[in-house]
Amino acid sequence: MIEIIDIILIGIIVVCIITDLKNRKIYNKVIYPTFIFAITYHFITGGWNELMHSLIGTLVGLALLFIPYYFNKFGAGDIKLLALVGALKGPGFVFHTGIYMGVIGAIIALCYVVLSFGGPFKILSAILTTTMYRKRPQKLKDLMKSKMPYAIPICGGALFCLLFEGYRLW
Numbered sequence: 001m002i003e004i005i006d007i008i009l010i011g012i013i014v015v016c017i018i019t020d021l022k023n024r025k026i027y028n029k030v031i032y033p034t035f036i037f038a039i040t041y042h043f044i045t046g047g048w049n050e051l052m053h054s055l056i057g058t059l060v061g062l063a064l065l066f067i068p069y070y071f072n073k074f075g076a077g078d079i080k081l082l083a084l085v086g087a088l089k090g091p092g093f094v095f096h097t098g099i100y101m102g103v104i105g106a107i108i109a110l111c112y113v114v115l116s117f118g119g120p121f122k123i124l125s126a127i128l129t130t131t132m133y134r135k136r137p138q139k140l141k142d143l144m145k146s147k148m149p150y151a152i153p154i155c156g157g158a159l160f161c162l163l164f165e166g167y168r169l170w
Contacts, residue, residue, distance in 0.1 A: 013155040020151035026077025038087040057086030101157030
């Protein structure tokens with residue numbers, strides 16, 4: 001049965017993917033009002049227990065990306081988006097979203113690397129060049145500095161959990 005929180009999560013997923021792909025930003029004017037709605041909704045529908053569940057989900061979402069954010073590997077929008085997923089759906093959901101997010105992100109990054117170098121043989125050549133000559137080819141160096149819009153893996157993980165109840169698979 002689809003709840004209002006699920007519909008809002010899907011709407012946030014669509015908006016954040018579009019804005020992250022188009023502008024490389026996840027806007028606070030999308031995240032903050034939805035966060036306020038989430039904690040208010042949970043408090044009204046379930047009292048203090050649901051409010052605490054929502055806040056713990058927020059903390060789990062923040063904790064999952066805090067270290068990469070601290071080392072400047074993720075943007076602030078990414079960490080706030082994952083915290084919002086936790087506020088909407090709770091700690092178990094956001095934890096499993098984080099696992100699927102990592103898998104989806106790794107697959108996207110691998111595809112990006114393969115497409116950037118034109119195939120697996122060029123990648124092998126770049127790896128051998130790096131190890132044998134202790135220097136990186138210029139293209140690999142540029143690739144390592146670039147950041148991908150991570151709203152796609154975050155939203156993909158949340159959508160997987162939502163549609164296939166992936167957080168209940170374990």
